[in-house]
Amino acid sequence: MKIVDLSTAVDAALWEPEPVQHVPMSPRQGAEHMTSAMHEHFGLELSPDELPDGEFLNNDTFTLTAHTGTHVDAPAHYGTNTEYGTPRTIDQLPLDWFFRPGFVLDLTGLDSPVARREDLEKALAEIAYEPQAFDIAMLNTGSWVRAGTPEYFTQFTGLDGPATDFLLDLGVKVIGTDGFSLDAPFSHIISEYRATGDRSLLWPAHFAGRRREYCQIERLANLGALPRPHGFTVSCLPVKLTGAGAGWTRAVAIFEDEHAARREEVRT
Structure with a gap:
């Protein structure tokens, strides 16, 4: 089958009356966030440096209205x-x-x-x-x-x-x-x-x-x-x-x- 994209992007770089906010979290920051959350919520101890390459998973936080983008x-x-x-x-x-x-x-x-x-x-x-x-x-x-x-x-x-x-x-x-x-x-x-x-x-x-x-x-x-x-x-x-x-x-x-x-x- 052929699929044609009919959607506009949610992009913080584009002009919006109510601007989109995009806060990225790098894999290193993800490691620090995850290990801190594990300690706070579950009492588990793990250093970010114990993870391969000192990294975990990246993440992104977007702040936008439900009427932004398609x-x-x-x-x-x-x-x-x-x-x-x-x-x-x-x-x-x-x-x-x-x-x-x-x-x-x-x-x-x-x-x-x-x-x-x-x-x-x-x-x-x-x-x-x-x-x-x-x-x-x-x-x-x-x-x-x-x-x-x-x-x-x-x-x-x-x-x-x-x-x-x-x-x-x-x-x-x-x-x-x-x-x-x-x-x-x-x-x-x-x-x-x-x-x-x-x-x-x-x-x-x-x-x-x-x-x-x-x-x-x-x-x-x-x-x-x-x-x-x-x-x-x-x-x-x-x-x-x-x-x-x-x-x-x-x-x-x-x-x-x-x-x-x-x-x-x-x-x-």
């Missing part, structure tokens, strides 16, 4: 009051939502910070695909190339409310984007709200999750590198963070070996 938003992220009951946290969601056939809608040609229903209908017609319930929909906005820069958080395309409902009406439970957010940039949302006073314009894609239970994958990557827009499986299993509104994921697209599939067709 991650899955759970319904609990959208608010406490929903129309379908208590919103579930990331550890409570069914795993089979996150290992499903996927399809990509190309929105790279849009000259707008917001994609509307007609834009999604056009993109879906262009790939001649009929989504099935529980398919994972992914939006290629092209913004992932700015990941690690301040512009990544201000220049991307999000969905409005009707566009979000359009995908949910197809039976989709997981919507992914290569942008910072499934909603439009903050500046666009606030500008539209101030001009109209319409609260429905405030983060409509996220707040749709108060009406309908679904998840988002934010900060995907490489969607434009996929060899075709459908006919693959997406794996985006979230890390099991108890009680959290999101969990990191190493999202990938899995393409079965077409040559093996053809050989099996001939054999049967």
